Amino acid sequence: MENHGPPASPLDRGHPHVACSSCSLRELCLPAGIDPREMERIDDLVNHRRKLKRGEHLYRAGASLASLYAIRSGTMKSCVLHEDGREQVAGFHMMGDLLGMDAIGGGRHMCDIVALEDCEVCEIPFSCLEQLSRELPPLQRQLHRIMSREIVRDYGVMLLLGSMKAEERLAAFLLNLSQRFATRGYSASEFNLRMTREEIGSYLGLKLETISRVLSRFQQDGLIEVHHKQLRIADAKRLRAILGQASTGDA
């Protein structure tokens, strides 16, 4: 039962001050590296926010490209759909991440984005962004950087899916989450899993039972502590060693 809530006006123009210049995420997000004096031009670009309840879609595959979205708060997942109904989680996204770049190529979105909890996103009309990035080289750079990083991230996932076994995949996943929380100023060792075991499994190319079993094993081995969605990394070094697979030594 997804918490669709009232379909209500998804566009919330009620914030008079949607300002990148005062946003704590600005160094992670699109405005990174922008001269403070130019910042107000970015503020104009991002003219409103949008709130989503858990389970709501930000957009669906097939929708035509209007805007990119920067996540201000909350966690989302992207899902690609196989024609025969199978779907796979392609990524988990959190504050500061930029979404929607899948649509630039063909003008239509190629995946669904779903809120895993209540979220807030900043909407960035794409044509304005293209325009402005012609005028502000640092903005252009940052956009390119973000798209490039997305490509590289995907390479990492391909490596994971193509050549790692279950334990390695899960270790890589947990360490990646940990690192992303750290980058955002949260604890690297203690956090909440916003997604279900099934979603993790889908992302990692495994079944939910396998996720559950491997988490239990990790816990027995003292690598982590899990209590439903609450997770603590108890021994990051050994967790990393599962990945390195060679050295149990200092990573």
Next chain:
Amino acid sequence: MENHGPPASPLDRGHPHVACSSCSLRELCLPAGIDPREMERIDDLVNHRRKLKRGEHLYRAGASLASLYAIRSGTMKSCVLHEDGREQVAGFHMMGDLLGMDAIGGGRHMCDIVALEDCEVCEIPFSCLEQLSRELPPLQRQLHRIMSREIVRDYGVMLLLGSMKAEERLAAFLLNLSQRFATRGYSASEFNLRMTREEIGSYLGLKLETISRVLSRFQQDGLIEVHHKQLRIADAKRLRAILGQASTGDA
């Protein structure tokens, strides 16, 4: 034993006329959609070509970003490397494809690119490209489109690796190759596999023996004919049906 050939001068400035404007690939490649009158500015951008022999690297992971490369002829593979030596093929690339975008994010390449046969590429200094794309909106658009398509392509691979079984993966692979040859004006039904079974396997997250077995099975079932690297798609419809998995009917 890779055919490294003489390390020789990799930069071949000997072509006086490296002109996008007269290149048969221009509509697939970076200049797509450029006004003919602006084309000479692109010609200036792409100021030289480079030839590679089979087995040579175009660049290696860690190399700093200097240029993007457009493939003029030949086939290449990209490989991502796991720290512990395992490597995985992340993609196969052919004429018209643009390489190197993995380095934009961090300034360093994140994968190796290796020629699977003798190749020729056009070198595009990245900072010039960024500069010029500020002045020519259609160039900017095309660059964004290409990067976006790369992201979407990766989603497809994730889906393949994460939720398809061996036969589906191989069918998807062959159909994808077929389609790419067709786009480039070659036969969609008959072509050469430039890569080994092992490389296909690496790309698809399978072992070479599995690739071999599945190809044999496909052949027995009359879906394809393979004779070493020569491949003919004998029944594209049924091959597509393996993917759709539901309807054996008209895809």
Next chain:
DNA sequence: GGATGGCTTTGATGTAGGTCAAAGGGAGGC
């Protein structure tokens, strides 16, 4: 407060694809 329904855990069993092994074919080098 009890009921309902998702999510998770754990066990028993099955299987796709991996691993190991051996032999056959082509292409390039001498």
Next chain:
DNA sequence: GCCTCCCTTTGACCTACATCAAAGCCATCC
């Protein structure tokens, strides 16, 4: 022309993960 080396094919066996099944937990709804 012959040799060598890689690539490929095919078979026999094994293992990691999927599948099926059942029971427990937590949150939410009534």
